[in-house]
Amino acid sequence: MAQPLLEVHDLHTVFSTKNGNVKAVDGVSFEINPGETLGIVGESGSGKSVTALSVMRLQRPGKILSGEVLFQGRDLTKVSEGEMREIRGQDIAMIFQDPMTSMNPVFRTGWQVAEPVRLHHGIDKAKAMAVAVSMLGKVGIPTPETRARDYPHQFSGGMRQRAMIAMGLTTTPKVLIADEPTTALDVTIQAQILDLLRNVNRDFGTATILITHNLGVVAGMCERVMVMYAGRVVESGPTVDVFAHPKHPYTWSLLRSIPRLDAERHEPLKPIAGLPPDLIDLPSGCAFHPRCQFKVERCTRDTPVLNRVGETQLAACWVTQAGVELKGA
């Protein structure tokens, strides 16, 4: 099989604090091919954003301890800062969670959308502005010529997120990393932005990494999903299979904690018991074991590794790897 476009291999990123090292990303591996959409799911603090930032080497003040980020065969953890700057915004673009703060309030929107092309393609202002205006039009901003002259505060949240997406796309990057692109938007706008991302993915052939804690978004958008817990990948596989037959108790509990329209009304939601772990002082063995209702003795002792469970999925769980089905009240 051909080499994947982006391949992350055993990535470790830590943050030093007074109380010890926080292992924000602890041995994460994944790959993504052109035109593919990969979802990274997990609760706050599970390391999904830091994983994305580490790919772009923007994890400061964190440090990448070890691991490889192979982009078209080049290890991004080893290239110079200058080469990395060339890749950022040109080959890999990123969209952030809060469109209210991710645009510079003092510059006109068009100017900001045009900035990546000007930085990377070395074309003059007028041409860059033309690219920006046409891209603003493509992401569904009405009268882009006029709106490009507006300041970010004159845009609504959804329009700003569209503008951010336009900004990411002006250089036709090969990878688009969207870090919770819809979390700060209301539901109707979320749907529009997700539609837009899907079209981008289809029309530009961009590989998209979608980071979210919203399982519904993953179900609608991503071919493959990767579930993270405490800085580690606990399960990954095709979205359909993972959602239908989760092979890790965390994924299983996560899916049961979502409200469903087809559930009985009196049936209470089942939150995951306990709290997310302290990343400085992780539980021994499997980090999820204190909250896990399937745990066996081995889980408190040995850290499970990601292994094939079932036809298409990988899971880091001793229980399911031993062939036990996850079922429960």
Place this chain on the structure above:
Amino acid sequence: MIDPGGVTQLELPGPAIEGEARRPAQSYWNESWERLRANRIGVFCGILILALALVAIAAPLFSQFVTHFDPARQHLSDNFRSPGQPYLLGTDELGRDTLTRLIYGGRVTLGVAFLTVALSLSLGTTVGLVAGYYGSWADDILMRVVDVFLAIPAIFLFILMSILFRPNAITLAAIIASVGWGGVARLVRGEVLSVKQRDFILATRSIGARDLRLIFRHLLPNVLPVLIVAASLGVGQIILIEAALDFLGLGIQPPTPSWGNMLTNAESYFFHSGWLVVFPGVTIFVTVLASNLFGNAVRDAFDPRLKTH
């Protein structure tokens, strides 16, 4: 009977929603400018300072066509003349025309004030931006340097410097700025620390901008409001410091006239020829008051949250 055609003639209240009806692009700068323009006292003071600056710049024209005197020219037979003709504001002990000297003195005093502000702002801003953006050891080192400069007793520094070099306008500005830049650096650093937390800084790094571009193109405009406020409030203070130094003989040296050193000699003749004290004194008073009021107006315009009333 309801006429179905009537529906099409329905008129909607309010203006039609069209492209043209949209509020024009209002940037932060436009809005601040509007607020500043609405402040009458502020506008008046701003115009007054501008007028004083223009008069000072055009000093040779004034001495040529208005007062017809040279600032250094002595008319010993005409000393201690009271205000009147041909010496509009009288003459001093050497028979020099007070108005001409005030105008030339304004060149020096205002020149030193603006130069000082420019120097302390450029140095302070650069240090504050770098310290705030890079943080860690760069921040520690630069801010300790600032602490050292802020701990030097200003008046001793001024005395020492005036002994080491006989100050002219440029060295005097450098000396005063060497005390003032530390405060600006602290102010800017504090502002940068809050601005750099915002996502757009990370977003700008994610499109591959280099640090210099980030600092000067993206961070600087965001700290500009505090700089503008600091600058407009600083002018008045510096005029006062400069006048005090000149008065004490530590600043601009005679025969070059400045508002401060015109007072030095006048002090001996206060009861004899009071106008020699009154005119430079009032000029300094009015200029400083105007600068402060203008500075307040600018602050209110650029940072409405700080408005005191």
